[in-house]
Amino acid sequence: MVFRRLIGYMKPHSKTLTLAFSLLILATAADVAGPYLIKVFIDDYLTPRNFDRNALLLLGAGYLMLYVASAFLNYYQLLSFHKIAQWVVKQLRLDVFGKVQRLGLAFFDRTPGGSLVSRITNDTEAVKDLYISVLSTFVQNIVFMIGVFVAMFLLDVRLAAMCLVLLPILFALMQGYRYLSSKVYHLQRSKLSVINAKLNESIQGMSIIQAMRQQKRLRGEFGTVNHEYYEAGVKSIKLNGLMVRPAVDLLYMLTLIVVLSFFSVKSFESVVEIGVIFAFLSYLDRFFEPVNQMMFRLSQMQQALVAAERVFELLDEDKWAPGQDARFAGTSPQIGEGRIEFRNVTFSYDGRNDVLKNISFVAEPGQTVALVGHTGSGKSSIINLMMRFYEIEQGEITLDGAPLGAYTDEELRRKMGLVLQDPFLFVGDVKQNIRLHNQDITDEEVVEAARFVQADGFIQKLPHGYDEPVGERGATFSSGQRQLLSFARTMALNPKILVLDEATASVDTETEEAIQSALENMRQGRTTVAIAHRLSTIQDADLILVLHRGEIVERGNHQELLAMEGLYHKMYLLQQGGVEQAG
Template sequence: MAIKRLLRYLKTYKKRFWIAFAALLAATGADVVSPLIVSTFIDYHLVPRNFNRESLLLFGGGYLLLQFISAGLHYYQLLSFQTIAQWVIRQLRMDVFGKVQHLGLSFFDRIPDGSLVSRITNDTEAVKDLYINVLSSFMQNMVLLIGVFIAMFVLDVQLALWCLFLLPVVFTIMQWYRRLSSKIYHISRQKLSQMNAKLNESIQGMNMIQSLRQEERMRQEFGALNHDHYRAAIKNLKLFALMLRPATQLLSVITVVVVLNFFGFQSFTGAVKIGVLYGFLNLLDRIFEPINQMMMRLSQLQQAIVSAERVFELLDRTEYAPQKQGDGNPVITSGRIEFDNVSFSYDGRHDVLKNISFVAEPGQTVALVGHTGSGKSSIINLLMRFYPVERGTIKIDGQPLNSFDDKELRAKIGLVLQDPFLFVGDVKSNIRLHNKSISDEQVKEAAQFVQAAPFIEKLPGGYDEPVGERGATFSSGQRQLISFARTMAMNPKVLVLDEATASVDTETEEAIQSALEKMRKGRTTIAIAHRLSTIQDADLIIVLHRGEIVERGTHQELLAKQGLYHKMYLLQAYGTAS
């Protein structure tokens, strides 16, 4: 159950929690004793025969002292509970964020980015309300209720017993509300998540939305989701307005009438103590104050429970990124790569790779070519261990891919994507990636090696030039050069290039090609290529079609076969395959 799992987070702070709870008990005690003091004073001292200044000063001073003590203790317990709540939600957010970092790419293939962001931010924020507002409020009000009933029994046992019938009625109303509102809140959180996903999609694709004039369509789609969220909120407001505040107010009026009638009937058989009457009416006020408070918090409670279920559903995900297996710690030394009869499917039904086998010897360049959807990127995804190898084997230096530690793989295999990703920070941090073992001098050497130094040194801040989100202020070619420098700063044994020159102009491409020649020396290189002119010097070219290897050989060998590679070459070179 979500509530139990949420409460487990309090174990770390149980000492502070119990101290705050003790302060809450003491503060509540001071609150409920106050009406008893006033009642006693009215019945026994506010009469001519017993009245004196000393009793007035004694009771007045005691009453004021209790109020000061109550205020101080309430401040401490409230501050403590709020602090604990902030600590807990900080830990929960770190747990969720840490979990997401280790989920496999198969999970991200199915979950929209905006929906995931909604769970990490909006849902954890709703859970925070549980700790800060709901939990502390329920604890305070439950303790206050218990204290008030104890005070009632001190005043009049018989009437207090009658008032106990209030509790099952109140808890029944609360339970009804929880059951009816649960479905509504699930819909509300789902629609909010979908709105975040749509918002994220529209922001990322704003250039295409505006160029294709899709603004009105996106507005209508977002408006439909927004309207569904609004309808769910209205349903909950109607339910809240019907079952909570009016119900408790009606119950309060009925109870006051019952108490007054009780004292009215008692007056026929004997004197009614005004102090006891005052005390009961005062305590009844104090009963319905916490009941109203808890009723008002029920909405947040239900929302927090639904959000917690969504957060824990994410924490319970099992689609982890492929992990190291076995006790050994092999090291990549030469970079020999072997695919042996590898088949792979993303959805478990349709194979995107079928019986792929090839060997890339140390220092060789192996190029993967083929039409879109032929399986080139899937080979890279498996080699980088983004997805598990379920059929066939992949070996590096004779060791199975799953026997390597993640740190070893990431340190020895350098990946350059067609669309390079830059992090918020500066140029230097994007090349170093916060690896303290890479010095400033090595950063500059890597930039010079890939021909990135000339444009970096012309920037106003040089290597300290700020980088915005995704490197939006840099051109595609500049981002690609920085990603090259990042890769070379690692000094990897294996290079994986996913059409690494596609985002640069012709002049820059020539500079990069000369840098790539130096980069490939002494390193095994696996390169995806769409432009066949960039891989003519490859030691081995593998031609893929619908997930299968249909041809392999050098550039000249493949042209001589006059097969699929030959047709692709003619199309790119002359615009015809005839």
Template structure:
């Protein structure tokens, strides 16, 4: 046995053990379900024995005493009725437990995703995550709902059948035990052959979801750039690969499931009939025993067939569980508090001390960044694309951990702050604002459930959002679709401003926050920003230099370093990179006008 195979088996064992671990909170319900299952199985097993008694003791000797026959018939009907009722309730119990388990598993997976760091999302396609949370958990649900219940019922039923066989004839029952290792070998062979097929199948399904998600997210660009044909071809290739893996599983199932079990059934049936045929040469045989054995044989291979067919779902569930548990075990978590102290942000002074950072651990995107933003000051970050501006904000928001150097707020290390304190005291407005499904009021309030409608309206009024909200049919109750698709980019940005101001932050972080609004709206927002910055530390990324001319400090970024710093006038006077950027945006005449002023 190879080392890789051993690791794979151990991995599957651990996965199955974890899946079974989810049943720990349902011990009482499981015990009741098992009790009903055992009683129902006992009723099923006793049926052929009663039939044997009727054939050998009454039908063959033509003894038709109506009283015992009535008792036999009543007992047979009663056993059948008990079996039906108990099977119904135990099946409902098993399925109810299974649905509760999968409900918890889905919540666990979704909750884990909420706490993963941005590093994880940078490296994982969104469609693949959707596939794990939906398709893979659905496959695991089949394990609990169908596979485990079928295996448990079948195994208990098989045990009951062998008990009945040994009661009828010990020698023949012992001979029939030979088929158990044959069935086990058949199941193992199928499991080993199918595991690789299903792993490929789940992976291709994940890739299909990822490609679909990418296409839906970028549909406007796809149509604008006439990429429909290319995307369709790429999707068709992945779809064909998925189809190929499914066909391989169908061929395997067609060969190793019912045909193989049917051949085994015929062999055992020949053995039983031959046994009774040979036995008949030495004397009479009991027809009732023969009938009971053949009946048990039919009933024996029914659960075997059920288990073989459920192996397909079992393999799919184990592969899916490997992917789901891989997500649950992922260690790329969002940075969290690392200290027992609980500092608070009262002033909002931000300090970067020799901060160096890399996303991949190889290439530094920030190199020895040091600056201080005092309370009430506005620090602007400017520079070409890829210069490291957004990385500074990502570190300040603690979306990523600081690897070298240190960030402090009000003198306390950033890593010592509780998440709640950081999110309440630092307000973030991105260039591409994100709105949630709901209504206008909910998107401004978000998690501030104690915020009154008047406070919501006050926040919207403060950022000049109230006028356009009042024009909406539902005003503050106007429904908002996915990502706010029915609103203009400017309206989305204004709502983003409003919900930021609703938390009354001490530190304001702006990532080109006015880029998505028209000139008139920008003037209103700039006026609002001027009020917002009073008493707050503001760190703003700006591409349009005209929006940050009144900043207390401007940091010019280039290739991850601060190459220039100063006020607007000071940097223009130096004639460096900032000067060149301003000339490119405003022109020589505007530069001369600013210098003369």
């Protein structure tokens, strides 16, 4: 099944494949004809001492031309196969990367990033080896072996028929090797994925690792996984050392003994031509050399098939990012006012434990709704559902009265702006990070958005201004600067609904003032849903929802919640240090 799918990628190149096969057959014919010409020379000219100059020159020229033709034909057929292989792997990588972009966050919650990197890079590279090194070798050698058998039948039908017994033996040897090596290569690939996951995690969390002095522990964990990968590699080497070359060489020696015995017995009955013996032994040697090459490539083939299986598992993954519900296909409601309503929404990430239970609230157009509560209370889950990162299980979410599932992805992403606690910047420059390659946003609008969120001041002080290079994740910028750039990115789209996930949690006090001022500007005329741990940042919210274990336990504005003297009141007193009195 996996092999059939891999071959399916070659269908668009059927014409080039046909040409490559035609060249391969011609090249094989030229290769196979060489020993036969030598047989003719030995039996018809050398043994009877018939040295006809013209005939010998013609024979020699024909032999030379065959080898020159074989060289050119093999070059062009290999070039054709390799071009097709490179295109196929390019397309496969593009398909895998494109699939990853369309998968939902539920998939990434359970799949380590390093493992995905391994599939897109290492596994597709192994598949490339299958097309370039394995398939071309197998096709070329199988065609060559067929040509060798044809020539052997022309020399001696009985002996060639006896040699046909080799085919089922070789097939059984290959199948046995594939069966035994499959488990080993599966283990190798899985361990390599774990290694990549460990590397990715270590690099991403290097500051924490060094701050918490976790280097020794992580080195030990990595050493354990690395040793397991080493042991799997040793098993592979042992298997290859036993079943690849030695087994084929033993079979070759046994076959050689049989062939020589046949000719020796035959010599008692009739004259055996030396040229026939030479040609037959030459073909036998040429027959087993492709077998050795195929057995050697068989290990690569098995690794490639295992890698391809892992790649196709990813391509077959059905955890799609939620999109427009099929029931509303053809409709295209627009977000105009920005009214948000949750009606009895219940949600679970694992299908067993509910993280949200009967959540109901309304955010009227232009209002600010704040979500507060202890860690794990369900605040981020509400935002994840509202942004349609996950499918709703029970209940309903509506925007301007229309179900969330009725909206297209384009409308949702254009009208809903999201600012995360840890802003993500892409490699490029400041202008590109604000525009995000959206050509509808002009340079003037980029600058206007930066000014609106008070990011223009620090951008103008950069050596290259808006063309200042941005490294990976914006490491050269402070957390406050990264946050202001993410604000500018959001405001460049002029969204109708603003979603803030702890937008001020990781910035210093001085920068927080600028950010609070920017947030106040951003919220004007927009429906805003904000997660906040610091209650001082949301005291002016129109509605505050207090969550506890997935439920809304209190709701109201700041003064109303303090008057209740419930959970919000306790949280407020804790953050005030228990010194100030509520109210």
